[in-house]
Amino acid sequence: MTKPTPKEIKAMADVAGVPVNAEEATRIANSIGPAFEGFAAVAGTLPFDLEPASFLLVQTAGVSS
Amino acid sequence: MSAEPALLSLTAVVQAIAQKRLSSREVTESCLERIAKWQPRLNAFMAIETDAALAAADTADAQLSKGNHQGALHGVPLAHKDMYYDKGHVVTCGSKIRRDFVATTTSTALQRLKDAGTVRLGSLQMVEFAYGPTGHNVHHGAVHNPFAIDHITGGSSSGSGSAVAARLTFAALGSDTGGSIRMPAHFCGVTGLKTTWGRISRAGAMPLSQSLDTVGPLARTAEDCALLLGLIAGADPLDPTAMAGPVPDYAAAMRQSIKGLRIGVPTAFYVDDLDPEVAKILDETVAVLKREGATIVAVELPDQRQLTAACQLVLAVEAAAYHKRWLIERPGDYGPQVLMRLQNGLAIPGVSYLEAMRWRGPALAAFNAAVAGVDAVIAPVAPVPAPTIAESDVGNSLGAEAVIQRLTRFTRPINYLGLPSLAIPAGFTRDGLPVGMQLIGRSFDEAMLVRIGAAFQRVTDFHDRVPEFK
Numbered sequence: 001m002t003k004p005t006p007k008e009i010k011a012m013a014d015v016a017g018v019p020v021n022a023e024e025a026t027r028i029a030n031s032i033g034p035a036f037e038g039f040a041a042v043a044g045t046l047p048f049d050l051e052p053a054s055f056l057l058v059q060t061a062g063v064s065s
Numbered sequence: 066m067s068a069e070p071a072l073l074s075l076t077a078v079v080q081a082i083a084q085k086r087l088s089s090r091e092v093t094e095s096c097l098e099r100i101a102k103w104q105p106r107l108n109a110f111m112a113i114e115t116d117a118a119l120a121a122a123d124t125a126d127a128q129l130s131k132g133n134h135q136g137a138l139h140g141v142p143l144a145h146k147d148m149y150y151d152k153g154h155v156v157t158c159g160s161k162i163r164r165d166f167v168a169t170t171t172s173t174a175l176q177r178l179k180d181a182g183t184v185r186l187g188s189l190q191m192v193e194f195a196y197g198p199t200g201h202n203v204h205h206g207a208v209h210n211p212f213a214i215d216h217i218t219g220g221s222s223s224g225s226g227s228a229v230a231a232r233l234t235f236a237a238l239g240s241d242t243g244g245s246i247r248m249p250a251h252f253c254g255v256t257g258l259k260t261t262w263g264r265i266s267r268a269g270a271m272p273l274s275q276s277l278d279t280v281g282p283l284a285r286t287a288e289d290c291a292l293l294l295g296l297i298a299g300a301d302p303l304d305p306t307a308m309a310g311p312v313p314d315y316a317a318a319m320r321q322s323i324k325g326l327r328i329g330v331p332t333a334f335y336v337d338d339l340d341p342e343v344a345k346i347l348d349e350t351v352a353v354l355k356r357e358g359a360t361i362v363a364v365e366l367p368d369q370r371q372l373t374a375a376c377q378l379v380l381a382v383e384a385a386a387y388h389k390r391w392l393i394e395r396p397g398d399y400g401p402q403v404l405m406r407l408q409n410g411l412a413i414p415g416v417s418y419l420e421a422m423r424w425r426g427p428a429l430a431a432f433n434a435a436v437a438g439v440d441a442v443i444a445p446v447a448p449v450p451a452p453t454i455a456e457s458d459v460g461n462s463l464g465a466e467a468v469i470q471r472l473t474r475f476t477r478p479i480n481y482l483g484l485p486s487l488a489i490p491a492g493f494t495r496d497g498l499p500v501g502m503q504l505i506g507r508s509f510d511e512a513m514l515v516r517i518g519a520a521f522q523r524v525t526d527f528h529d530r531v532p533e534f535k
Contacts, residue, residue: 009412016411018392024408031409031466032381036417038374042424043417052419054426058433059263059483059508060308 003036005029071095072531075141075235075289082140085129089140093122093184096142100186100233102534107209109227111147111157113187118142121184136181137296145238146222147188148195148271149175158271159191159221161204161398162391172269173304174238174280174297181296189237190224193403195273196384197221198248198472199457203400207454210253211532212499216451219248219472225283226253230499231532236284236293240270242277243380244446244476247503250283250488251446254499256518256528257283258290259476261509262483263308265294266301274383275306276422277376277480286528287487287518291315294511308509318512323520324358326513327439328504334369335444335475343445346492346500350521351443357520362439367431372478373470375428378413378421379481385410401461406469429482433507440513442505446488447472450498479505487514490527499527 004012006025013020013028020028070078070092081087097115104110125140148158150168157163171179179185190208192200200208200223208223210216211231218227222239226249229237239246241259250257258281265280272278282293295316300309330336330351339347355361385392388407396404436442448471457472459465479486484505491502506514522528 004412004414012414013408013411016389018389018396018408018411020408020411024405025412027405027461027463028409028412030463031405032377032412034466034470035374035377035381035413038370039378039417039421041368042371042375043420046420046423046427050423050427052422052425054423055429055483056426058426058429059261 003029003033069095071099071232073235074285076286076292078141078235079138079292082129083134089122089125089142089184090119092140093118093142093186096186096233099231103211103231103233106214107211107227107231108206109190109208109224109231109233110144111188111190111205111224112155114185118184118186125182125184137292138178139182140184141182141235142184142186143178143236144186144189144228144234145175146191146225146240148191148240149238150269151175151185154188156188156271157205159193159195159202159205162395170269173266173301174270177297186234189228192221192223193400194388195221195240195242195245195271196403196406198244198469200249201402201454201458209454210451212254212497213451215453215455216498217252217454217457219252219451221245222249222283225249226255226257229253229255229283229285236282236289239281239283241279241281241480242273243376243480244473246281246283247446247476247486247488247501248472251501252451252499254490254501254527254530255283255285256287256290256490257281257488258294258511258514259479259486259488260294260298260511261485263306264485264509264511265298266304266307268301268303272387274380276379276383286522287489287515288319290487291319291515291519294515313512315512315515318516319519321516322358323354323517326359326517327362328354328359328517329362329364329436329439329442331442331444332363332365334366338448339445340449342494343448343450343500347445347502350491350502353521353525354443354517357524364436364439364442366435367428369478372428372481373474375421375424376477376481378417381406381410382413382418383410402459402465405461405465425481432482441517444503444505445475446501446503447475450494450500475503484508485511485514487518489518489521492527493530
């Protein structure tokens, strides 16, 4: 997973309807970069049938009360 | 009986009022006296409602004199993080945008405490919209640490941590989305319970990230947290994510010994790059638990950095979505750091967000497998004791996120997994700064955490230390 560049961030923010200037885009890129890098090993590897709700199944498995 | 009723624990003051050894007025006056003395230094309260609190205390006393005991917290004065809607009261959420917002409903957690008979002292300061780990707030001023006035309280439940530590309130509701109960508990030397996601209704609590937000108490002891949890946990028709089924008897669990329990100590991540004094206190905490009969086991956890990253992706997007209207209409009314962090969510593609949400189940299963042989895991809440307010005042600078990440390194993985975690005071640095440790448990097993926390507090006194007014 590649982290967005400031230029891409500016375009995404425009599409979201919340424009940011170049300085803000640079700051955002700097802020979210580590999240993209940290998640890179997981991104694009998940099995097709995996539902977000699987979290609830795991969470409540074995809970008796 | 303590000369100053406000110095009692929640559990002790409940008994004192119920047995008429203290009146609600005496207790409330004691809290208000301490608030008047400390507030100019701490800035822990958002609103102080002296007259209303005393009137409510008198009503509670009158009821009790007629044999009408309203509930388990009859006549106990409390204040909470200013994000719990309380019908008819201003709830600022620590912001400028909601400076005049009057709630039209009351949050479920707060209503359950009211039903138990509490008296409202006012409301407590917090980080703007609960989006920050330090306690800074450009609109309402930074909250100060009672143990070291120039140091941060941690956030976002900054007022809750500060007020409980200074004995201005017996306990306070906080909220924990990325560490916001455990950080103030750690930095301010109080006990804080981050509950399992779904344990307590979030209805009427200001949202930040619906997949990560949790409601929980900060108090002086694990016993006090157990008392509050038992009152506010459980199903709620207003919040379908709140767990159905009976609420466990936390008080009974708490009285059990920890002899024979297995407590895990991570071999990596949570023990890496620790401040030497934090590392020493971790070792000492483990030694106490071992002395009390627990078996200490090394545990190898899955890569926690990936969990932190996933947490960031989820939090950023959900927070931006909640705030989008105000980001369009009122961007200038946010503080610079909160605005920057909300803007972060605009730059994360929907696919990345959903991948982070889809991975949650397997990530929790992997964590559960790694800790299958232990009853709980112990780890520091943060790698460092409280920094000063000045050195952590990074605003929206380029390095701001790095500071935030360092402080929340050990708390965010737990939010992503939705697990419960109890932060307990575990020691003090040579400079007198509190240091907390977190006990991390299985989903919905808060009973185990208060059991271990209470056992630790029966043989230590860190939770009893009262900051001096210098």
